[in-house]
Amino acid sequence: MSDHITFSEAAEVMKDIQALSKLPTDEAATAAREIADRLNNVTLDIAVTGRTGAGKSMFVNAIRGVREGESGAAETGVTETTMEPSMYPHPRMPNVRLWDLPGIGGIKFETKTYFKKIKFDRYDFFIIVSSERFGENDLKLAQEIQKRKKLFYFVRSKIDNDVRAEGRKPKFNLEELLAKIREDCRKT
Template identity: 60%
Template sequence: MSEEHIYEDPDILSELEDYQHVNYFQHNPLSNAKKTYDELKNVTLNIAITGESGVGKSTFVNAIRGLRDEDDGAAETGVTETTMKASRYNHPTMPNVYIWDLPGIGTPNFKAKKYLKEVHFDSYDFFIIIGSLRFKENDVMLAKEIKKTNKTFYFVRSKIDQDVHNETSKRKLTEEQVLSKIRQSCEENLKSLGNPKVFLISTFELGKYDFNDMVDSLANNLSEHKRSALIRSFPVCSLRMIEKKSLELKIAALPTALAACTPGAIPIPGVLLTCEFLIVQGFLHQSLSSFGLDKKSLKRLSERVNKPEVELRSMMKSRFAEGVNEDVVGGMMNKPGMNLAKCIESVLTHVPLLNVVAMPISFSTTLYLLLVGITEMTEDAKAFYGTVIQDVRTCNKSD
């Protein structure tokens, strides 16, 4: 998409009008937006991964952080119990998102009835209980204890790719038959809990089975800010995930634009906008990281698929191929000009919940530019998914 076209894109202007559906700006849009920006920026999310020893907890921790087991900073994995205490892993790009790799339940050191006390259960937003082959008595006991604390738990059946491969090759079953058989087995093992939903997942192909459904379920039980952190932190594994990320980022763009355009914002020399430059740059950089298009992510991807970084960057058609630097952001702020800003302001004045008549024109333009950036990144992410994801799957299977 050409630069001239994207600045005239009617879909982006339409999205500005759709902000009237964002209900948390209803009563006092300006102050609420600033508060929302601070909450989005500072919200913490603590995800606890638990289950019996050897079911693949650490590998799952790595997968939802976008890492392989051998990557720097990955959780230690092995055929024996490697997690002897609760280990916290920071997310590579979301500093306030923490993934906790808990010790294996049912080992001599961690009996189910004392387990929650030992791992400080009140520290976590929710628990993911992982099982392979089948869920056992310890898993059920743990779920019942979690339920008593009013915390939320989810069951994940791991290593589905291995089961599908083994059953389809040995018993000549279809993939659908294998998945149905596994679900029935899980339901039988967990019937004392009222048949909770079980998500079938392959850590090597997150987007293939129930991962997206699991994300939906997790998000539906979180506050708006924690939901946003969750979706923005999980790796790009499907077109559906890309769309989720795009929507969350566009919602977050409004309070970000308002926070950047406070009355005390300093004019930027040579730029038509008055806004906090670092807020805009920081938001765009985090957005790029959320889509897995930042420099660190591309470096890991380059090593994974054995392709030069320059080749991967050539697939990006947006202005962000070399990252979010001052020149790129400054150029975005200069290009639209005052005429565009006035056009956008006229659109926003008809949005009842925003009431931007008295707001500086820089807010209108800043919001528009953030949406432009997200739109470009979304298209890059889709292009990447279509061209590179098969290489990633091939490498994962060969490993």
């Protein structure tokens, strides 16, 4: 059996903490030390998900401070590259595991079978990466995560491509473009 407990098991530990007030002081102190040891072993599984080609693997590499092609880097490419969930340890937080998931809506991972194939319930937290406007698959991901009462962040990637494209227009304003992108993310 692993020494680590999952993030969801940590919620049970919190209930144990609440029960400490009913114990005599010496027993409560011993139990508190045991609980602290258990909490030091909480494993947080973070899934990085989104549409195929959104930059999920690049995001995982950036978070870990690993460059493309380095040993241990998530493979990136211009075609569907990630074919199964791949776990990458966080370099400074040993109990945090980043999972690079295949893209939703690709040939191998159709939306209707995606959640089962990636073992959706395995993850404690989600980061939805999108490289363009928030779309139908992003919405389905967010709804499925919320349905399971889990949390997520939405990350907009490849903004440099938008800046480059918009920069060709005569009245380009970087601050206005970024504000427009932020507002689009908030609306959805």
